[in-house]
Amino acid sequence: MFSTIIDPKNSGFPPHFAPPALKLPSGRIISQTPAILNHVAPKFGLAGEKEGEDEEEARSTVNQLVLTALDLNNETHDTHHPIDVGDYYANQKEAAIAKTKAYRASRLPKFLGYFEKVLESNPEAKTNGGTYLVGSTTTTADLVLFQVLDGVSFAFPRRIAALKKSGKYDKVFALKERVGGESGIKEYLTSGRRQKYSEGIFRHYEELDGEE
Protein backbone atom coordinates (compact mmCIF):
# COMPACT_ATOMS: atom_id res chain seq x y z
CA MET A 1 0.00 0.00 0.00
CA PHE A 2 1.29 3.44 -0.91
CA SER A 3 1.48 6.14 1.71
CA THR A 4 -0.05 9.37 0.45
CA ILE A 5 3.31 10.90 -0.29
CA ILE A 6 5.55 8.04 -1.28
CA ASP A 7 8.97 8.33 0.29
CA PRO A 8 11.52 9.12 -2.44
CA LYS A 9 14.05 6.95 -0.59
CA ASN A 10 11.93 3.91 -1.44
CA SER A 11 10.44 4.86 -4.78
CA GLY A 12 13.11 6.82 -6.62
CA PHE A 13 12.56 10.32 -7.91
CA PRO A 14 10.06 11.96 -7.86
CA PRO A 15 7.86 11.04 -4.88
CA HIS A 16 4.16 10.50 -5.60
CA PHE A 17 1.14 12.42 -4.40
CA ALA A 18 -1.39 9.59 -4.35
CA PRO A 19 -2.08 6.11 -5.70
CA PRO A 20 -2.32 4.52 -8.20
CA ALA A 21 1.29 4.15 -9.33
CA LEU A 22 2.92 1.77 -11.80
CA LYS A 23 6.47 0.45 -11.63
CA LEU A 24 8.02 0.28 -15.09
CA PRO A 25 10.57 -2.38 -16.13
CA SER A 26 13.31 0.27 -15.76
CA GLY A 27 12.44 0.66 -12.07
CA ARG A 28 10.90 4.10 -12.57
CA ILE A 29 7.50 4.58 -10.95
CA ILE A 30 4.78 6.60 -12.69
CA SER A 31 1.71 7.87 -10.83
CA GLN A 32 -1.40 9.81 -11.92
CA THR A 33 -3.94 7.67 -13.80
CA PRO A 34 -3.88 9.68 -17.07
CA ALA A 35 -0.05 9.67 -17.12
CA ILE A 36 0.04 5.90 -16.57
CA LEU A 37 -2.54 5.28 -19.29
CA ASN A 38 -0.84 7.59 -21.77
CA HIS A 39 2.48 5.89 -21.07
CA VAL A 40 1.30 2.31 -21.57
CA ALA A 41 -1.39 2.82 -24.25
CA PRO A 42 0.92 2.54 -27.29
CA LYS A 43 2.65 -0.52 -25.82
CA PHE A 44 -0.67 -2.41 -25.69
CA GLY A 45 -2.17 -1.13 -28.95
CA LEU A 46 -4.68 1.01 -27.02
CA ALA A 47 -3.72 4.45 -28.39
CA GLY A 48 -5.58 4.32 -31.71
CA GLU A 49 -4.32 2.32 -34.64
CA LYS A 50 -2.55 5.08 -36.57
CA GLU A 51 1.07 4.89 -37.69
CA GLY A 52 3.78 7.32 -38.72
CA GLU A 53 3.26 11.04 -38.18
CA ASP A 54 -0.37 10.58 -37.21
CA GLU A 55 0.49 8.19 -34.36
CA GLU A 56 1.30 10.87 -31.77
CA GLU A 57 -1.77 12.89 -32.71
CA ALA A 58 -4.09 9.90 -32.38
CA ARG A 59 -2.49 9.14 -29.02
CA SER A 60 -3.15 12.71 -27.84
CA THR A 61 -6.77 12.50 -29.00
CA VAL A 62 -7.19 9.31 -26.98
CA ASN A 63 -5.52 11.07 -24.03
CA GLN A 64 -7.95 13.98 -24.38
CA LEU A 65 -10.94 11.63 -24.19
CA VAL A 66 -9.44 9.70 -21.25
CA LEU A 67 -9.04 13.01 -19.40
CA THR A 68 -12.66 14.00 -20.04
CA ALA A 69 -13.96 10.62 -18.86
CA LEU A 70 -11.79 11.03 -15.74
CA ASP A 71 -13.27 14.50 -15.20
CA LEU A 72 -16.64 12.76 -14.92
CA ASN A 73 -15.01 10.27 -12.56
CA ASN A 74 -13.75 13.12 -10.35
CA GLU A 75 -17.04 15.00 -10.35
CA THR A 76 -18.77 11.77 -9.35
CA HIS A 77 -16.38 11.40 -6.41
CA ASP A 78 -17.00 14.97 -5.34
CA THR A 79 -20.77 14.39 -5.08
CA HIS A 80 -20.25 12.60 -1.76
CA HIS A 81 -17.35 14.80 -0.59
CA PRO A 82 -18.16 18.33 -1.77
CA ILE A 83 -16.65 20.16 1.23
CA ASP A 84 -13.70 18.23 2.67
CA VAL A 85 -12.09 15.05 1.33
CA GLY A 86 -10.57 14.55 4.78
CA ASP A 87 -13.90 14.46 6.60
CA TYR A 88 -16.71 11.88 6.76
CA TYR A 89 -19.63 11.86 4.36
CA ALA A 90 -22.07 12.17 7.26
CA ASN A 91 -20.54 15.56 8.14
CA GLN A 92 -21.14 16.98 4.65
CA LYS A 93 -24.34 15.17 3.73
CA GLU A 94 -26.46 18.29 3.24
CA ALA A 95 -23.97 19.80 0.80
CA ALA A 96 -23.66 16.39 -0.89
CA ILE A 97 -27.40 16.27 -1.48
CA ALA A 98 -27.32 19.77 -3.04
CA LYS A 99 -24.30 18.98 -5.20
CA THR A 100 -25.68 15.65 -6.36
CA LYS A 101 -28.93 17.28 -7.44
CA ALA A 102 -26.96 19.49 -9.86
CA TYR A 103 -24.78 16.55 -10.88
CA ARG A 104 -27.76 14.34 -11.75
CA ALA A 105 -29.67 17.11 -13.54
CA SER A 106 -26.86 18.85 -15.44
CA ARG A 107 -23.37 17.44 -15.22
CA LEU A 108 -24.01 13.74 -15.81
CA PRO A 109 -26.27 14.29 -18.88
CA LYS A 110 -23.75 16.81 -20.23
CA PHE A 111 -20.90 14.28 -20.11
CA LEU A 112 -23.04 11.47 -21.55
CA GLY A 113 -24.27 13.80 -24.31
CA TYR A 114 -20.70 14.73 -25.12
CA PHE A 115 -19.55 11.12 -25.45
CA GLU A 116 -22.66 10.29 -27.51
CA LYS A 117 -21.59 13.07 -29.93
CA VAL A 118 -18.05 11.69 -30.05
CA LEU A 119 -19.37 8.21 -30.91
CA GLU A 120 -21.80 9.59 -33.51
CA SER A 121 -19.17 11.72 -35.22
CA ASN A 122 -16.44 9.07 -35.39
CA PRO A 123 -15.89 8.84 -39.17
CA GLU A 124 -15.69 5.05 -38.85
CA ALA A 125 -18.95 4.76 -36.88
CA LYS A 126 -20.93 3.54 -39.88
CA THR A 127 -18.77 0.49 -40.36
CA ASN A 128 -17.74 -0.43 -36.80
CA GLY A 129 -21.10 -0.48 -35.01
CA GLY A 130 -20.61 2.94 -33.43
CA THR A 131 -19.17 1.85 -30.08
CA TYR A 132 -15.55 3.00 -30.51
CA LEU A 133 -14.57 6.51 -29.38
CA VAL A 134 -11.53 6.65 -31.69
CA GLY A 135 -11.08 4.62 -34.88
CA SER A 136 -12.31 1.03 -34.84
CA THR A 137 -10.15 -0.50 -32.13
CA THR A 138 -10.44 -0.44 -28.35
CA THR A 139 -8.46 2.40 -26.78
CA THR A 140 -7.79 3.44 -23.19
CA ALA A 141 -10.57 6.02 -23.73
CA ASP A 142 -13.11 3.21 -24.26
CA LEU A 143 -11.81 1.36 -21.20
CA VAL A 144 -11.97 4.40 -18.93
CA LEU A 145 -15.44 5.40 -20.13
CA PHE A 146 -16.60 1.82 -19.52
CA GLN A 147 -15.23 1.86 -15.97
CA VAL A 148 -16.68 5.28 -15.13
CA LEU A 149 -20.11 4.32 -16.53
CA ASP A 150 -20.00 1.13 -14.52
CA GLY A 151 -19.17 3.05 -11.35
CA VAL A 152 -21.82 5.71 -11.97
CA SER A 153 -24.37 2.93 -12.59
CA PHE A 154 -23.49 1.45 -9.19
CA ALA A 155 -23.72 4.83 -7.45
CA PHE A 156 -26.85 6.18 -9.16
CA PRO A 157 -28.90 3.22 -10.47
CA ARG A 158 -32.19 5.15 -10.60
CA ARG A 159 -30.72 8.11 -12.49
CA ILE A 160 -28.86 5.87 -14.92
CA ALA A 161 -32.00 3.81 -15.58
CA ALA A 162 -33.88 7.03 -16.45
CA LEU A 163 -31.09 8.29 -18.72
CA LYS A 164 -30.95 4.93 -20.46
CA LYS A 165 -34.72 4.95 -20.98
CA SER A 166 -34.55 8.44 -22.55
CA GLY A 167 -32.90 6.91 -25.62
CA LYS A 168 -30.55 9.89 -25.92
CA TYR A 169 -27.38 8.01 -25.02
CA ASP A 170 -27.84 4.68 -26.78
CA LYS A 171 -24.33 4.63 -28.25
CA VAL A 172 -22.75 5.36 -24.86
CA PHE A 173 -24.60 2.48 -23.21
CA ALA A 174 -23.82 0.25 -26.20
CA LEU A 175 -20.11 1.03 -25.71
CA LYS A 176 -20.41 -0.11 -22.10
CA GLU A 177 -21.96 -3.41 -23.22
CA ARG A 178 -19.40 -3.91 -25.96
CA VAL A 179 -16.35 -3.29 -23.75
CA GLY A 180 -17.76 -5.38 -20.89
CA GLY A 181 -18.25 -8.27 -23.31
CA GLU A 182 -14.75 -8.18 -24.80
CA SER A 183 -12.64 -11.28 -24.52
CA GLY A 184 -10.45 -11.05 -21.43
CA ILE A 185 -12.44 -8.22 -19.88
CA LYS A 186 -15.58 -10.38 -19.68
CA GLU A 187 -13.70 -13.12 -17.84
CA TYR A 188 -12.05 -10.61 -15.51
CA LEU A 189 -15.37 -8.99 -14.58
CA THR A 190 -16.85 -12.32 -13.49
CA SER A 191 -13.67 -13.74 -11.96
CA GLY A 192 -13.99 -12.38 -8.44
CA ARG A 193 -10.57 -10.73 -8.86
CA ARG A 194 -12.18 -7.38 -9.47
CA GLN A 195 -12.62 -5.30 -6.31
CA LYS A 196 -16.20 -4.62 -5.31
CA TYR A 197 -17.36 -1.02 -5.02
CA SER A 198 -17.58 0.14 -1.42
CA GLU A 199 -16.16 3.30 0.18
CA GLY A 200 -14.13 4.55 -2.77
CA ILE A 201 -14.86 6.95 -5.62
CA PHE A 202 -18.19 5.32 -6.45
CA ARG A 203 -20.55 5.02 -3.50
CA HIS A 204 -24.23 4.25 -3.40
CA TYR A 205 -26.19 6.40 -0.97
CA GLU A 206 -29.94 6.02 -1.41
CA GLU A 207 -30.50 9.70 -0.52
CA LEU A 208 -28.19 10.89 -3.31
CA ASP A 209 -29.87 8.94 -6.11
CA GLY A 210 -33.05 9.91 -7.95
CA GLU A 211 -34.74 9.59 -11.33
CA GLU A 212 -34.10 13.23 -12.21
Next chain:
Amino acid sequence: MFSTIIDPKNSGFPPHFAPPALKLPSGRIISQTPAILNHVAPKFGLAGEKEGEDEEEARSTVNQLVLTALDLNNETHDTHHPIDVGDYYANQKEAAIAKTKAYRASRLPKFLGYFEKVLESNPEAKTNGGTYLVGSTTTTADLVLFQVLDGVSFAFPRRIAALKKSGKYDKVFALKERVGGESGIKEYLTSGRRQKYSEGIFRHYEELDGEE
Protein backbone atom coordinates in the same frame (compact mmCIF):
# COMPACT_ATOMS: atom_id res chain seq x y z
CA MET B 1 -14.56 31.58 -28.62
CA PHE B 2 -15.32 27.89 -28.30
CA SER B 3 -18.82 26.75 -27.53
CA THR B 4 -18.86 24.22 -24.71
CA ILE B 5 -19.26 21.28 -27.03
CA ILE B 6 -17.47 22.25 -30.19
CA ASP B 7 -19.43 21.28 -33.26
CA PRO B 8 -17.62 18.43 -35.03
CA LYS B 9 -18.70 19.91 -38.37
CA ASN B 10 -16.40 22.87 -37.69
CA SER B 11 -13.59 21.30 -35.69
CA GLY B 12 -13.08 17.84 -37.13
CA PHE B 13 -13.30 14.68 -35.05
CA PRO B 14 -13.71 14.43 -32.10
CA PRO B 15 -15.76 17.34 -30.72
CA HIS B 16 -14.43 19.01 -27.56
CA PHE B 17 -15.93 19.20 -24.10
CA ALA B 18 -14.50 22.56 -23.03
CA PRO B 19 -11.74 25.07 -23.78
CA PRO B 20 -8.80 25.39 -24.08
CA ALA B 21 -8.07 23.71 -27.41
CA LEU B 22 -5.07 23.89 -29.71
CA LYS B 23 -5.12 23.56 -33.49
CA LEU B 24 -2.11 21.58 -34.71
CA PRO B 25 -0.39 22.24 -38.07
CA SER B 26 -2.14 19.12 -39.44
CA GLY B 27 -5.53 20.73 -38.74
CA ARG B 28 -6.32 18.40 -35.86
CA ILE B 29 -7.56 20.11 -32.71
CA ILE B 30 -6.49 18.86 -29.27
CA SER B 31 -8.32 19.90 -26.09
CA GLN B 32 -7.75 19.16 -22.38
CA THR B 33 -4.86 21.13 -20.87
CA PRO B 34 -2.74 18.10 -19.83
CA ALA B 35 -3.16 16.50 -23.28
CA ILE B 36 -2.12 19.73 -25.01
CA LEU B 37 0.91 20.15 -22.75
CA ASN B 38 1.99 16.52 -23.13
CA HIS B 39 1.65 16.82 -26.89
CA VAL B 40 3.72 19.97 -27.31
CA ALA B 41 6.25 19.54 -24.47
CA PRO B 42 8.85 17.52 -26.46
CA LYS B 43 8.56 19.90 -29.44
CA PHE B 44 9.63 22.83 -27.25
CA GLY B 45 12.23 21.05 -25.12
CA LEU B 46 9.91 21.18 -22.09
CA ALA B 47 9.61 17.44 -21.40
CA GLY B 48 12.88 16.89 -19.53
CA GLU B 49 16.19 16.74 -21.32
CA LYS B 50 16.58 12.97 -21.60
CA GLU B 51 17.21 11.15 -24.86
CA GLY B 52 16.80 7.63 -26.20
CA GLU B 53 14.85 5.09 -24.18
CA ASP B 54 14.61 7.37 -21.17
CA GLU B 55 12.92 10.14 -23.16
CA GLU B 56 9.39 8.75 -22.94
CA GLU B 57 9.78 7.99 -19.25
CA ALA B 58 11.01 11.50 -18.44
CA ARG B 59 8.09 12.87 -20.46
CA SER B 60 5.63 10.79 -18.43
CA THR B 61 7.21 11.95 -15.17
CA VAL B 62 6.75 15.56 -16.29
CA ASN B 63 3.16 14.71 -17.26
CA GLN B 64 2.58 13.21 -13.80
CA LEU B 65 3.74 16.43 -12.12
CA VAL B 66 1.69 18.60 -14.50
CA LEU B 67 -1.39 16.56 -13.59
CA THR B 68 -0.77 16.98 -9.86
CA ALA B 69 -0.29 20.75 -10.22
CA LEU B 70 -3.53 20.85 -12.22
CA ASP B 71 -5.27 18.89 -9.45
CA LEU B 72 -4.39 21.81 -7.16
CA ASN B 73 -5.70 24.14 -9.87
CA ASN B 74 -9.02 22.26 -9.95
CA GLU B 75 -9.39 22.12 -6.18
CA THR B 76 -8.76 25.86 -6.07
CA HIS B 77 -11.54 26.41 -8.60
CA ASP B 78 -13.92 24.25 -6.60
CA THR B 79 -13.44 26.39 -3.46
CA HIS B 80 -15.77 29.03 -4.94
CA HIS B 81 -18.08 26.56 -6.70
CA PRO B 82 -18.38 23.55 -4.39
CA ILE B 83 -22.03 22.73 -5.18
CA ASP B 84 -22.90 23.67 -8.76
CA VAL B 85 -20.56 25.00 -11.47
CA GLY B 86 -23.66 26.22 -13.32
CA ASP B 87 -24.86 28.47 -10.48
CA TYR B 88 -23.59 31.77 -9.06
CA TYR B 89 -21.05 31.98 -6.25
CA ALA B 90 -23.51 33.96 -4.12
CA ASN B 91 -25.88 30.98 -4.14
CA GLN B 92 -23.25 28.60 -2.74
CA LYS B 93 -21.29 30.99 -0.55
CA GLU B 94 -21.88 29.15 2.72
CA ALA B 95 -20.60 25.86 1.30
CA ALA B 96 -17.70 27.76 -0.31
CA ILE B 97 -16.66 29.16 3.07
CA ALA B 98 -16.71 25.65 4.59
CA LYS B 99 -14.80 24.11 1.69
CA THR B 100 -12.20 26.86 1.60
CA LYS B 101 -11.52 26.44 5.31
CA ALA B 102 -10.48 22.82 4.64
CA TYR B 103 -8.62 23.85 1.49
CA ARG B 104 -6.56 26.50 3.30
CA ALA B 105 -5.85 24.30 6.34
CA SER B 106 -5.20 20.93 4.68
CA ARG B 107 -5.24 20.71 0.92
CA LEU B 108 -3.10 23.70 -0.04
CA PRO B 109 -0.28 22.89 2.45
CA LYS B 110 -0.40 19.25 1.35
CA PHE B 111 0.18 20.15 -2.30
CA LEU B 112 2.91 22.68 -1.46
CA GLY B 113 4.59 20.15 0.82
CA TYR B 114 4.50 17.58 -1.94
CA PHE B 115 6.15 19.87 -4.48
CA GLU B 116 8.73 20.94 -1.88
CA LYS B 117 9.63 17.24 -1.50
CA VAL B 118 9.88 16.83 -5.26
CA LEU B 119 12.25 19.81 -5.49
CA GLU B 120 14.32 18.60 -2.52
CA SER B 121 14.66 15.08 -3.87
CA ASN B 122 15.58 16.00 -7.45
CA PRO B 123 19.02 14.35 -7.77
CA GLU B 124 20.27 17.46 -9.58
CA ALA B 125 19.00 19.88 -6.90
CA LYS B 126 22.46 20.41 -5.41
CA THR B 127 23.89 21.75 -8.64
CA ASN B 128 20.93 23.59 -10.20
CA GLY B 129 19.75 25.78 -7.33
CA GLY B 130 16.84 23.50 -6.43
CA THR B 131 14.09 25.20 -8.44
CA TYR B 132 13.57 22.59 -11.18
CA LEU B 133 10.98 19.84 -10.65
CA VAL B 134 12.64 17.48 -13.16
CA GLY B 135 16.30 17.58 -14.20
CA SER B 136 17.90 20.99 -14.63
CA THR B 137 15.81 22.49 -17.42
CA THR B 138 12.42 24.17 -17.42
CA THR B 139 9.58 21.73 -18.11
CA THR B 140 5.84 22.14 -18.52
CA ALA B 141 5.60 20.99 -14.88
CA ASP B 142 7.55 24.08 -13.74
CA LEU B 143 5.39 26.33 -15.92
CA VAL B 144 2.11 24.90 -14.65
CA LEU B 145 3.20 25.03 -11.00
CA PHE B 146 4.27 28.66 -11.53
CA GLN B 147 0.88 29.57 -13.00
CA VAL B 148 -1.11 27.77 -10.30
CA LEU B 149 0.98 29.36 -7.51
CA ASP B 150 0.46 32.74 -9.12
CA GLY B 151 -3.30 32.20 -9.28
CA VAL B 152 -3.51 30.89 -5.71
CA SER B 153 -1.48 33.93 -4.54
CA PHE B 154 -4.05 36.18 -6.22
CA ALA B 155 -7.00 34.31 -4.70
CA PHE B 156 -5.62 33.80 -1.18
CA PRO B 157 -2.97 36.47 -0.50
CA ARG B 158 -3.24 36.22 3.30
CA ARG B 159 -2.95 32.43 3.37
CA ILE B 160 -0.05 32.42 0.91
CA ALA B 161 1.78 35.10 2.92
CA ALA B 162 1.46 32.93 6.04
CA LEU B 163 2.65 29.78 4.23
CA LYS B 164 5.60 31.69 2.81
CA LYS B 165 6.50 33.01 6.25
CA SER B 166 6.47 29.46 7.69
CA GLY B 167 9.66 28.71 5.77
CA LYS B 168 8.42 25.21 4.94
CA TYR B 169 8.00 25.80 1.23
CA ASP B 170 11.02 27.92 0.34
CA LYS B 171 11.93 25.88 -2.73
CA VAL B 172 8.38 26.08 -4.09
CA PHE B 173 8.31 29.86 -3.77
CA ALA B 174 11.84 30.07 -5.21
CA LEU B 175 10.62 28.12 -8.26
CA LYS B 176 7.85 30.69 -8.73
CA GLU B 177 10.42 33.51 -8.66
CA ARG B 178 12.80 31.69 -10.98
CA VAL B 179 10.17 30.86 -13.63
CA GLY B 180 8.63 34.35 -13.45
CA GLY B 181 12.06 35.85 -14.08
CA GLU B 182 12.94 33.70 -17.08
CA SER B 183 13.71 35.44 -20.32
CA GLY B 184 10.56 35.66 -22.43
CA ILE B 185 8.24 34.86 -19.54
CA LYS B 186 9.32 37.97 -17.64
CA GLU B 187 8.57 40.18 -20.65
CA TYR B 188 5.22 38.47 -21.23
CA LEU B 189 4.12 38.94 -17.62
CA THR B 190 4.69 42.70 -17.77
CA SER B 191 3.51 43.16 -21.36
CA GLY B 192 -0.19 43.70 -20.75
CA ARG B 193 -0.91 40.76 -23.09
CA ARG B 194 -1.55 38.49 -20.16
CA GLN B 195 -5.20 38.34 -19.12
CA LYS B 196 -5.95 39.70 -15.66
CA TYR B 197 -7.55 37.41 -13.10
CA SER B 198 -11.25 38.09 -12.68
CA GLU B 199 -14.17 35.66 -12.73
CA GLY B 200 -12.28 32.56 -13.81
CA ILE B 201 -10.61 29.71 -11.93
CA PHE B 202 -8.78 32.05 -9.56
CA ARG B 203 -11.02 34.52 -7.76
CA HIS B 204 -10.36 36.70 -4.78
CA TYR B 205 -13.20 36.81 -2.28
CA GLU B 206 -12.19 38.48 0.97
CA GLU B 207 -14.43 36.14 2.98
CA LEU B 208 -12.68 33.03 1.62
CA ASP B 209 -9.15 34.10 2.50
CA GLY B 210 -7.50 33.87 5.91
CA GLU B 211 -4.12 33.38 7.54
CA GLU B 212 -4.89 29.81 8.58
